[in-house]
Amino acid sequence: MTERIGLKVRTRSAPRVLHQLTGVIAQHDGDILSVDITGAGTAEARVYFEIDLPEPPKLLVEDLGQLDVVHSVELVNTLQTIYGKRIIIMGGGAQVGQVAIGAISEADRHNIRGERISVDTIPLVGELPLADAVRAVARLPRASALVLAGALMGGEITEAVKEVRALGLLVVSLNMAGSVPDVCDLVVSDPVQAGVMTVMAVADTAKFSVDRLKRRVF
């Protein structure tokens, strides 16, 4: 039975440390989902792993602890357990703020019933920075849906939306000028409603499925 675990490893900060740690994890057939490192370049680095492990974590923790470079190893809750699925909202400050209000209120209702949905935002201006940010959502851990909240978006942003949708991301747009609304899963005119609907679409505790909607524009 594969179990998803979080491991916090304090190590000497040195080159090749990650190579040594991943070697031990590979010996235990651990499938590494993410690695995050803080304090690189200081005396002690903290390395956080999320790993799918086919055995109880006890042996892996012991073997990691026996490496010379390792100061301590601690089993922790995964970020997936703590922060769950992420909704990403990007665009203009005024619109992003209103979508966030809707998304946060709705996420609260689902989280109270045992889910974990977090709502992340970045206010951004300009076609290329926004297109970059849209493409980068595919590299963000745990991202489930993207809301584009602005007054005018098109060109390269539209191409970026097509790319991330092809990777399986749900993309919602406000009703705005430009070609972005034409290529999104869902277009919603009211920003609060856009935030609420997006959270409902990714929540396991909601009876709302974008696939089953009869129309795409609200």
Place this chain on the structure above:
Amino acid sequence: MTERIGLKVRTRSAPRVLHQLTGVIAQHDGDILSVDITGAGTAEARVYFEIDLPEPPKLLVEDLGQLDVVHSVELVNTLQTIYGKRIIIMGGGAQVGQVAIGAISEADRHNIRGERISVDTIPLVGELPLADAVRAVARLPRASALVLAGALMGGEITEAVKEVRALGLLVVSLNMAGSVPDVCDLVVSDPVQAGVMTVMAVADTAKFSVDRLKRRVF
């Protein structure tokens, strides 16, 4: 001259792949800051690295491309470049939403002047889930400040706040019941103002420093 680069590597999805990739990066004296993996367990995995590299990335990209398991290697903008510093807001849905409004509007003003500040939120209820989430902020990439937005927080949450402040995180609290406000860097009564002040405190383009404030409660 060390340069921070982002690398998107498409690989065969197999055990030990990360161990091989980190071996090549170690040969080039790359200091790995974060690794994120999507599509693990499917036919093709996408591995995203952020690396401090003391040489131009050309040779590293070539050497990675020569590994059997690697399908392609692409140099991309880092998530640090695209999403920048993160403000994390957690607590009750009503308060988190209002703090987000202030933080997003203020981040917009700084991002227009060339910064990258993103605002991430999670509505959560309960002492232990909140304490876990506070402690986990130390494991979140690029987190600069935390805002606690609720009506009552204390106990284990207060201990967690002390721990993350000791690691250098700025912690702001709404004016609320419980012992959390006593241990934070800053206590702000109005939620919109709390969001604005937190963003100002981490922005490079703002003339606002928590250290230079004459009082701690607003």
